Amino acid sequence: MTMDRKNYMRVVFPAKSENESLARILASSMAAQLDPTLEEISDLRTAVSEAVTNCIIHGYKEDSSKEIEMICELYDNYIVVTVADQGCGIADVQLARKPLYTTDPENERSGMGFTIMESFSDELDVESAVNKGTKVRIKKIFHSLGKG
Amino acid sequence: MTMDRKNYMRVVFPAKSENESLARILASSMAAQLDPTLEEISDLRTAVSEAVTNCIIHGYKEDSSKEIEMICELYDNYIVVTVADQGCGIADVQLARKPLYTTDPENERSGMGFTIMESFSDELDVESAVNKGTKVRIKKIFHSLGKG
Amino acid sequence: MELEMKRKGNLLILKVTGELDHHCADELRRRIDREILRTLVKDVVFDFTELTFMDSAGIGVLMGRYRTVSHLGGTTWFLTEGKTSYFKHVMKILEMAGVFNYIHKCKSLKECGV
Amino acid sequence: MELEMKRKGNLLILKVTGELDHHCADELRRRIDREILRTLVKDVVFDFTELTFMDSAGIGVLMGRYRTVSHLGGTTWFLTEGKTSYFKHVMKILEMAGVFNYIHKCKSLKECGV
Numbered sequence A, B: 001m002t003m004d005r006k007n008y009m010r011v012v013f014p015a016k017s018e019n020e021s022l023a024r025i026l027a028s029s030m031a032a033q034l035d036p037t038l039e040e041i042s043d044l045r046t047a048v049s050e051a052v053t054n055c056i057i058h059g060y061k062e063d064s065s066k067e068i069e070m071i072c073e074l075y076d077n078y079i080v081v082t083v084a085d086q087g088c089g090i091a092d093v094q095l096a097r098k099p100l101y102t103t104d105p106e107n108e109r110s111g112m113g114f115t116i117m118e119s120f121s122d123e124l125d126v127e128s129a130v131n132k133g134t135k136v137r138i139k140k141i142f143h144s145l146g147k148g
Numbered sequence C, D: 001m002e003l004e005m006k007r008k009g010n011l012l013i014l015k016v017t018g019e020l021d022h023h024c025a026d027e028l029r030r031r032i033d034r035e036i037l038r039t040l041v042k043d044v045v046f047d048f049t050e051l052t053f054m055d056s057a058g059i060g061v062l063m064g065r066y067r068t069v070s071h072l073g074g075t076t077w078f079l080t081e082g083k084t085s086y087f088k089h090v091m092k093i094l095e096m097a098g099v100f101n102y103i104h105k106c107k108s109l110k111e112c113g114v
């Protein structure tokens, strides 16, 4: 069954760490139009925060002249948030998604970003190409709404 | 004196009235990065709300398949919010900006939109072309920050 | 936006809380007009003291109801004793629009003659 | 993010409130490490009970301090008796990351031996 997209938003902002919280506000404000639970909103905020942080730290190595694109798409009972950079890309996505795997332990990265995105969402797709960029697609179903 | 742009955000969303509140949240979240007063944030939220509502009601006559673009640009002590549609445009901008002038009294429009945008901002530019669209540029200085 | 309607004799008390913008203005006016016609009250008083947002859509809602109520021979009142910092902003918008040339300010419900 | 640091004997109490993300993690660790080295306390306890947001940056902050403190022969504690609904979310993230294989849970400051 296909569902109609009820609302959406395409946002572009520079890869500055201030915008991690902005990205969370954007995604959760759009999700709030469906009236999900606070817990579901928390899950989404965390997943989006991980994705945006990864673009800033890993994709662009903190070069804030670069841009991140975020798309939020709202359906009957779920949201899809896509976060994309045009940064360094990931050579081995399967390896990168493993718990505790990180290329940046000096900055106290835990390697848990993808694991958290996965466990706080219902579907996680990662598309990446070296020197082209990375696109992460987070689908969060609001089971509390009991539809579909 | 020119000032460096500290942050910005380009957003595109459909012309749905639900997105009036979303637009306010976007603009005020970006402005909040400067830590202005609540009153200054209220002024900005109101001005942005008027501009977005006008795109929906007048520019697109409530056709929610059309898109609105909003750009927020943050400087040292002010924000510039640009709201643009590609709708019907305004034939006589000077007349449209007059207090109480409205083409839509049946929908209880008061004709005070532009007047409110003007008095709650520090600069208001309106560019419009019939059948091309309308672009409103709102500059709000946060005088409380006492810079510049 | 939430609307609470209470009747007190000939007066309909209309308390609107939350955010009043174009998005909810249509629902607001439909619900209020239905109640005015159903209860056949004479006067109405608006309580906007707990709004957290309002733009020019609020002017339209007030002036539209003013027209209906005047037509039926009644008076429209507006409570001015809000305590929130946002309420000052609401008053600024309404003063600017000249709404109080038509709608009567009141400090409390007592002044509306109930 | 706000950081409140209090010393109680050999224990440094670190209360972090607000939002803990990558944006503020760097400042947080610099301020905490400076205080640990300045006061030469032995043990630290983290109070995350009033966070309103945390992502994996919180894991990094905890594990990084755990390493510093262990190196100096001390123990790292974590207060588990949060009352907010968001605190459950914080615990879920930390449990998932296996943080409590290293950092000791405690129900109150008394358990940290002060």
Ligand SMILES: Nc1ncnc2c1ncn2[C@@H]1O[C@H](COP(=O)(O)OP(=O)(O)O)[C@@H](O)[C@H]1O
Binding pocket: A050, A054, A055, A058, A059, A060, A085, A087, A088, A089, A090, A096, A097, A101, A102, A103, A104, A109, A110, A111, A112, A113, A114, A115, A134, D056
């Ligand atoms: N947007 C991205 N661009 C480039 N590399 C990335 C990106 N996101 C993740 N990675 C790579 O995947 C690894 C694992 O990511 P993650 O699970 O989020 O952990 P962490 O961010 O703590 O390192 C990162 O260390 C990095 O090498």
Ligand SMILES: Nc1ncnc2c1ncn2[C@@H]1O[C@H](COP(=O)(O)OP(=O)(O)O)[C@@H](O)[C@H]1O
Binding pocket: B050, B054, B055, B058, B059, B060, B085, B087, B088, B089, B090, B096, B097, B101, B102, B103, B104, B109, B110, B111, B112, B113, B114, B115, B134, C056
């Ligand atoms: N984005 C727009 N596109 C087309 N026409 C517009 C737009 N914005 C404003 N107008 C025109 O200018 C008039 C005055 O606008 P405004 O002062 O906001 O009052 P109101 O929205 O209450 O009509 C509108 O009635 C409309 O004719």
